[in-house]
Amino acid sequence: MAGVVTAAPATATGPAAVPQGPGAGAVPWLLLMPATAALVLLFVLPIGYVLLLSFTDPQVSLAHYQRIFAVPLYTRILFNTFATSLTVTVICLLLAYPLAYVISRRNDWISLTLLICVAVCFWTGFIVRTYAWLVILGNKGPVAAVWQGLGFGAPPQLLFTSFASTLGMTHILLPYMVLALYSVMKKIDPNLLRAAASLGARPNAAFRAVFLPLSLPGVVNGSILVFTICLGFFVTPILLGTPKDMMISQLVNQQIEELLAWGFASAIAVVLLVATSIVLAIYNRFVGLDRLWG
Amino acid sequence: MTRTITRRKLIHGAGATAATLALAPSIIRAAGAQERTVYVNTWGGSWTAAEEAAYFKPFTAKTGIRVRTVAPVSFAKLKAQVQSGQYEWDVSGLGIVEFSQAMHEGLLEPIDHSIIDRTQYPPQNINQFGVASVVLSTVLVYRKDKFPNGGPQSWADFWDVKKFPGNRCLYDRSFTTLAFALLADGVPADKLYPLDLDRAFKKLNEIKPHIKVWWTQGAQSQQLIQDGEVDMIAMWNARAQELIDRGAPLEIVWNGAENYTSFRFVAKGTPRAKLAWEYLKFASQPQQEAAFCSILPYGPANPKAFDYISPEVAAKMPSRPDRVKVAYQPDAEWLAPRLGQIRERFAQWLAS
Numbered sequence: 001m002a003g004v005v006t007a008a009p010a011t012a013t014g015p016a017a018v019p020q021g022p023g024a025g026a027v028p029w030l031l032l033m034p035a036t037a038a039l040v041l042l043f044v045l046p047i048g049y050v051l052l053l054s055f056t057d058p059q060v061s062l063a064h065y066q067r068i069f070a071v072p073l074y075t076r077i078l079f080n081t082f083a084t085s086l087t088v089t090v091i092c093l094l095l096a097y098p099l100a101y102v103i104s105r106r107n108d109w110i111s112l113t114l115l116i117c118v119a120v121c122f123w124t125g126f127i128v129r130t131y132a133w134l135v136i137l138g139n140k141g142p143v144a145a146v147w148q149g150l151g152f153g154a155p156p157q158l159l160f161t162s163f164a165s166t167l168g169m170t171h172i173l174l175p176y177m178v179l180a181l182y183s184v185m186k187k188i189d190p191n192l193l194r195a196a197a198s199l200g201a202r203p204n205a206a207f208r209a210v211f212l213p214l215s216l217p218g219v220v221n222g223s224i225l226v227f228t229i230c231l232g233f234f235v236t237p238i239l240l241g242t243p244k245d246m247m248i249s250q251l252v253n254q255q256i257e258e259l260l261a262w263g264f265a266s267a268i269a270v271v272l273l274v275a276t277s278i279v280l281a282i283y284n285r286f287v288g289l290d291r292l293w294g
Numbered sequence: 295m296t297r298t299i300t301r302r303k304l305i306h307g308a309g310a311t312a313a314t315l316a317l318a319p320s321i322i323r324a325a326g327a328q329e330r331t332v333y334v335n336t337w338g339g340s341w342t343a344a345e346e347a348a349y350f351k352p353f354t355a356k357t358g359i360r361v362r363t364v365a366p367v368s369f370a371k372l373k374a375q376v377q378s379g380q381y382e383w384d385v386s387g388l389g390i391v392e393f394s395q396a397m398h399e400g401l402l403e404p405i406d407h408s409i410i411d412r413t414q415y416p417p418q419n420i421n422q423f424g425v426a427s428v429v430l431s432t433v434l435v436y437r438k439d440k441f442p443n444g445g446p447q448s449w450a451d452f453w454d455v456k457k458f459p460g461n462r463c464l465y466d467r468s469f470t471t472l473a474f475a476l477l478a479d480g481v482p483a484d485k486l487y488p489l490d491l492d493r494a495f496k497k498l499n500e501i502k503p504h505i506k507v508w509w510t511q512g513a514q515s516q517q518l519i520q521d522g523e524v525d526m527i528a529m530w531n532a533r534a535q536e537l538i539d540r541g542a543p544l545e546i547v548w549n550g551a552e553n554y555t556s557f558r559f560v561a562k563g564t565p566r567a568k569l570a571w572e573y574l575k576f577a578s579q580p581q582q583e584a585a586f587c588s589i590l591p592y593g594p595a596n597p598k599a600f601d602y603i604s605p606e607v608a609a610k611m612p613s614r615p616d617r618v619k620v621a622y623q624p625d626a627e628w629l630a631p632r633l634g635q636i637r638e639r640f641a642q643w644l645a646s
Contacts, residue, residue: 073642131517138523159523160507238510243466243644254641256370259634260399 047273050266057263064267074251078271081248082279084237085230088169092177092226093219095170100181100218104188115182122175130236133168134159137240165241169233176229177222184218220287224280231276248272331360332569335386338365340590348586349577356576359569369396376401376562384570385560387427390623391469393557394630397423403560409571415578419595424559425578426595428587431612431621432470432554434547435519435534436526446526449478449550453497455504460525462501463518466508468640469629470552471498473622474528477550487625491636495643508644519544531612535591551621553612555595587611 054064068074099118103111121129135141137158144155158164188211196206234249248268255265334350336342342363350361364383369392375381388396396402402423405412412420419426434452436445440460446452452462452474464471473486475497481490506524509515515529520542531546538544558577560570576582583594584602593613594600600608600615608614612621629636 071638071642073638073645076645134517135521138521140521157506239514243508243641246641246645251641254637257368259637260370260373260395261634262373 050269053263054266054270055263057266064264065271067264068267068271074268077246077248077251078275080245081231081272082275084166084169084233084245084247085227087166088173088230089223089227091166091170092174093223096174096177096181096222097219100178100185103178104182104185105190118175118178121171122179126172127235129172130168130239133164133171133240137164137167159240160242162241162245165237165245168236168240169230172236173226173230176225180222180225181215181218184221185215188214220283224283227279228276231272330358330569331362332385332566332573333362333364333381333383334573335367335371335383336363336365337367344586344589347589348582349573352582353573353576357572359572361573372396372401372561373399375564379563381561381564381566383561384564384566385558385573387556387558389430390555390557390626391629391633393424393559394626395633396559398630401562403562403564403567403570406567406571409568410575416596424557425574426555427558427578427583428556429593429595429611429613430554430556431531431548431593431617432465432467432528432552433531433534433612434526434550435529435544436547437519437522438543438545440522440525445545445547447547447549449474450480452526452528453478453501455501458526461506461523462504463507463509463515463524463527464501464505465515465528466510466644468636469624469633470528472636472640473552473624474550475501477622483550483620483622486622487628489628489636491639495639498643531610532591535610548612548617549620551612551617553593553618553621553623555623 055062068078099114103114103118105111137143139155139159143158147155192210192214193206196210197203201209231247232249233247234253237245237247238250252265252268255261255268334345336345342365345363350363354360367386367388369388371382372386372388375383393402404422405420405424410420410425415425434446434449438445441458446454446458451458464474469489472489472491472494475494476486476490477483478501479493479497481493507518509518509527509529512530512533515527516533516537518524519527519529519534520537531551534544534546538546558574560567560574564570578596580594580596580598581602583596584599586592587594587599588603588607591607591610593611594603595613597613597615603611611617
């Protein structure tokens with residue numbers, strides 16, 4: 001979803017950048033108006049309001065920001081949110097890359113079946129998938145049954161651990177990574193690999209020198225997508241994890257719904273936004289955001 | 295801007311009502327049909343269905359005022375409505391602690407005494423801003439199949455991991471869990487407040503390694519005890535009753551229960567306040583509360599409602615007089631201004 005939304009303006013500016021000759025300059029700008037207006041109204045203004053609240057609710061001060069960095073709980077939750085997102089992104093990438101490779105390189109029932117599996121997974125609600133893990137990892141679930149069937153005795157506690165929480169989030173986000181990789185890999189011309197082979201490259205070398213570099217935009221695209229969605233995760237860590245796995249959006253929700261502390265909640269949201277922007281800025285410095293969409 | 299306007303309206307309204315005290319219902323009836331709708335904030339699902347039968351239908355039949363519902367109940371929405379002056383709903387209900395927080399934040403409309411007659415309610419059931427509706431209890435529940443010879447009978451037993459081994463689960467609501475820890479440590483129920491936080495956290499340290507999971511959602515608590523993921527749990531009585539009615543082998547322990555009273559109120563500044571108080575007055579009648587609680591096993595806050603409830607149905611209710619004696623109520627006045635700090639310390643303790 002997030003990918004589709006952010007991709008839209010990028011493609012919209014494509015045709016607008018083509019010069020249309022003198023006098024035609026106003027048309028592209030007019031065409032841009034609805035999208036720009038929507039972005040300003042629905043995105044820039046609300047974020048501005050959140051920023052304002054973080055400094056002014058209940059009174060004008062920097063107290064909320066001081067509190068975030070003075071209370072160890074909050075810095076730890078912030079750190080944990082980024083560390084968890086990074087872990088999930090790396091695991092997703094390792095699992096998704098071979099899968100996307102097979103789906104994009106083959107053109108038979110195997111690739112079709114795999115693609116349908118990924119799509120069905122993608123379309124199943126994440127609450128449903130989270131509850132499914134509660135059953136699978138539960139003490140009456142199949143994992144515990146197999147463990148006991150093999151005579152290992154009482155099964156170890158799988159549910160309500162950081163492991164379960166990470167597993168659940170990885171499962172939910174894996175389709176995003178697969179689809180991002182697949183869309184790039186599908187466009188790689190198979191003739192390039194044949195050309196490499198004809199010049200004497202073994203399959204491994206051809207993969208490393210030709211396929212891997214060409215698939216990097218997909219890697220970057222998928223990683224950013226998974227990482228940023230993961231930063232906002234909420235229900236899955238609550239249901240599968242421990243209180244130590246608390247993510248930052250849980251904290252925001254608690255402050256808004258239980259304590260009506262909108263100023264503090266806004267400050268947390270602003271810190272998350274700034275931290276995310278810094279990550280993206282570093283990425284832009286070394287890789288370039290324009291490569292994000294292939 | 296909006297706030298000054300509504301305040302002016304309010305003063306006008308108060309003057310007018312003083313003059314037309316007895317005529318209020320007829321004036322409402324005379325108002326245009328479009329204005330004769332009241333918007334009620336509700337939880338949805340079986341809760342709304344019970345409200346429909348016990349309150350909405352008979353209210354519309356009696357007064358001609360229509361009821362529209364908005365779900366779910368949201369504390370934050372109340373603040374957003376009052377701040378923006380845009381009202382999606384007029385009447386809602388919150389537990390006594392949130393209700394007190396809302397009072398402190400100035401989000402509630404003062405009771406319109408031209409409509410609500412204070413003397414009709416037990417004194418503890420009414421204040422300046424709202425009327426008590428139902429009582430919801432957080433109780434100790436254990437699995438009978440796990441403890442066939444009798445399970446834990448108190449919070450001290452819940453803490454006794456040698457005598458009652460098994461997986462435990464507590465509610466991730468700071469003040470409830472802190473009070474249970476103090477009860478387990480031997481503090482008498484009538485001496486719980488003000489909470490001795492240091493003592494409570496010290497007692498909680500003892501049980502922490504044995505708590506398999508902390509629940510936050512009602513449905514989650516049901517799933518945990520029903521699937522045998524945990525053997526004993528602190529959960530809402532009506533949620534436990536629902537499982538028992540479905541055949542789950544559970545026992546409810548009423549000793550040391552936290553009785554949490556829900557209050558009905560009107561959002562501050564709503565233009566439909568008159569209709570809202572009419573609705574609130576109707577819904578707070580003992581007969582109506584009895585009808586609602588006979589559908590869902592919550593307890594009526596008004597003891598008079600028990601006159602309309604059969605003993606078999608009353609057996610499921612937390613506010614039955616003999617159960618009130620072994621339960622306690624959180625001191626919302628003490629909690630409301632301190633909740634932010636207590637919540638922070640509790641979250642910190644949980645995550646450490």
